[in-house]
Amino acid sequence: MKVMVVENYKELSQKSAQMFYQSIINKRAINLGLATGGTPVGFYQELVKFLKGHDMTECIRTFNLDEYIGLSKGNPNSFYTFMNDHFYKPLNLSDDQTFIPNGKADDLEDESSQYETLIQSYGGIDLQLLGVGENGHIGFNEPGSHFEQRTHVVNLKPSTVQANARFFNSIKDVPKKAITMGIGTILDAKEIIVIANGEHKAEAIYQLVHGEKSRNWPITALKGHSNVTVILDEAAANKVKLRQAT
Numbered sequence: 001m002k003v004m005v006v007e008n009y010k011e012l013s014q015k016s017a018q019m020f021y022q023s024i025i026n027k028r029a030i031n032l033g034l035a036t037g038g039t040p041v042g043f044y045q046e047l048v049k050f051l052k053g054h055d056m057t058e059c060i061r062t063f064n065l066d067e068y069i070g071l072s073k074g075n076p077n078s079f080y081t082f083m084n085d086h087f088y089k090p091l092n093l094s095d096d097q098t099f100i101p102n103g104k105a106d107d108l109e110d111e112s113s114q115y116e117t118l119i120q121s122y123g124g125i126d127l128q129l130l131g132v133g134e135n136g137h138i139g140f141n142e143p144g145s146h147f148e149q150r151t152h153v154v155n156l157k158p159s160t161v162q163a164n165a166r167f168f169n170s171i172k173d174v175p176k177k178a179i180t181m182g183i184g185t186i187l188d189a190k191e192i193i194v195i196a197n198g199e200h201k202a203e204a205i206y207q208l209v210h211g212e213k214s215r216n217w218p219i220t221a222l223k224g225h226s227n228v229t230v231i232l233d234e235a236a237a238n239k240v241k242l243r244q245a246t
């Protein structure tokens with residue numbers, strides 16, 4: 001695992017976007033695994049700058065980690081809307097190159113297995129972007145998740161609902177369930193880039209870098225992957241550095 005500490009959020013966003021851009025350019029066609037949340041907003045801004053007007057945009061396919069159950073695509077708080085605003089629309093990406101689970105599917109189990117099959121039918125994910133929850137969740141795989149799981153329906157922990165309430169008018173509006181790629185799905189990506197900023201992510205990052213592999217901290221599943229880069233700002237790297245200094 002490669003750990004890079006940069007000075008601030010801007011640098012973190014630039015560095016991660018640059019790594020994605022280089023991969024896209026070098027491989028000519030690429031399946032990207034993408035994340036939502038507050039952390040990757042700067043990443044999308046930077047990657048859009050790199051890719052805008054570039055013919056390589058035709059070669060990429062995107063697969064999102066997760067979607068809330070019960071929110072339609074058009075809901076302002078759906079992850080589809082987030083992706084459309086930050087990435088699909090600015091780059092004119094088409095529906096047949098952008099994929100995200102359907103949180104309004106009638107049969108959510110079937111939707112989960114179809115999403116898994118879809119990813120595999122395109123040859124799997126080449127490069128996956130991950131943020132991390134304060135409790136160590138990746139995608140929406142909460143503490144206690146099995147590391148072998150594929151795309152599935154999850155119940156969100158109250159702490160995750162609370163953390164994401166900032167995007168909604170009221171905590172009552174935050175969905176309590178989601179569809180997420182499983183940790184097994186995520187681990188199948190050929191390469192993974194984790195980004196984290198802020199002191200509130202420092203414990204999860206400490207567990208990733210120095211902790212044991214444990215289902216209590218889903219992010220520690222990445223310790224079993226051979227190509228992971230972690231990009232941190234100073235605050236998220238706080239506990240890692242403290243440990244190294246003693």
Ligand SMILES: O=P(O)(O)OC[C@H]1O[C@](O)(CO)[C@@H](O)[C@@H]1O
Nearest residue numbers: 035036037038039131132133139
């Ligand atoms: O980037 P944020 O908003 O801190 O969220 C962290 C993680 O939580 C999620 O948004 C899910 O709650 C992930 O998609 C994200 O990686």
